[in-house]
Amino acid sequence: MTSLAVLALAVALVFSACQQSRSGEAQAAENAQPAAQSQRVGSTSAPSTADESEPAVAADDSEPQSTGEDAQQENAADEDAEQDDAGLSGETESADTAAAESEDAPMSKDDYKELAMENLTAEQYDICFLKGTEPPGSGKYDHFYEPGTYYCVVCGEPLFKSDTKYDSGSGWPAFYDAIGTDAVTTEEDNSLGMRRIEVMCSNCGAHLGHVFDDGPAPTGQRYCINSLALEFKPDEEQAESEQTESEQE
Numbered sequence: 138m139t140s141l142a143v144l145a146l147a148v149a150l151v152f153s154a155c156q157q158s159r160s161g162e163a164q165a166a167e168n169a170q171p172a173a174q175s176q177r178v179g180s181t182s183a184p185s186t187a188d189e190s191e192p193a194v195a196a197d198d199s200e201p202q203s204t205g206e207d208a209q210q211e212n213a214a215d216e217d218a219e220q221d222d223a224g225l226s227g228e229t230e231s232a233d234t235a236a237a238e239s240e241d242a243p244m245s246k247d248d249y250k251e252l253a254m255e256n257l258t259a260e261q262y263d264i265c266f267l268k269g270t271e272p273p274g275s276g277k278y279d280h281f282y283e284p285g286t287y288y289c290v291v292c293g294e295p296l297f298k299s300d301t302k303y304d305s306g307s308g309w310p311a312f313y314d315a316i317g318t319d320a321v322t323t324e325e326d327n328s329l330g331m332r333r334i335e336v337m338c339s340n341c342g343a344h345l346g347h348v349f350d351d352g353p354a355p356t357g358q359r360y361c362i363n364s365l366a367l368e369f370k371p372d373e374e375q376a377e378s379e380q381t382e383s384e385q386e
């Protein structure tokens with residue numbers, strides 16, 4: 138009984154090794170295919186190409202090579218396949234994690250730029266990201282004095298209040314102060330043969346305009362800002378939306 142079982146086991150092993158060796162290359166190529174099927178694919182496609190383009194010798198040459206190192210090749214192929222799978226799932230996980238993180242993390246200036254390309258008009262994009270300037274007198278907020286707040290058109294951060302707005306006569310909206318010390322950042326701008334101080338949104342980096350020191354009291358500053366870089370909202374609307382938010386909480 139025992140020797141019969143050993144014999145049966147040995148036969149089974151030899152048979153399976155034989156199956157594996159014959160299907161080795163095809164299986165490596167089509168990982169999921171059953172051995173018999175991929176072997177059939179191999180045996181039908183190989184002779185046809187050999188007949189048409191190459192002498193039959195080429196097909197014969199490749200035969201012994203594949204039988205020689207079959208077992209090793211298959212093991213190697215299996216390991217490769219496993220590593221590939223692991224690598225793929227690893228990449229997928231890290232991509233998912235990155236996506237989840239980006240939802241929570243604050244948006245970078247590049248993120249805002251991408252968003253602006255989708256949402257802003259060409260004129261707005263030109264000003265906010267290419268440091269353009271709207272024609273004087275063309276802006277909708279040049280002679281506009283409703284009570285409210287001016288927000289960054291790119292990121293929506295509050296930048297200026299209507300009670301600091303005045304008519305500078307320059308053709309652009311002018312404010313003598315920003316809404317807070319951190320709302321805008323400034324940087325020396327020596328373009329166009331002038332020495333000016335550029336004003337940018339602190340949050341997203343959008344170009345807003347320039348600041349000059351010929352403004353009225355109490356600051357003596359003149360924030361000369363492009364209308365297209367701003368979005369005005371009246372104070373009532375703002376108060377209402379804040380009220381709605383607090384009601385929801």
Ligand SMILES: [Zn+2]
Pocket residue numbers: 289290291292293294338339340341342343
């Ligand atoms: Zn902004």
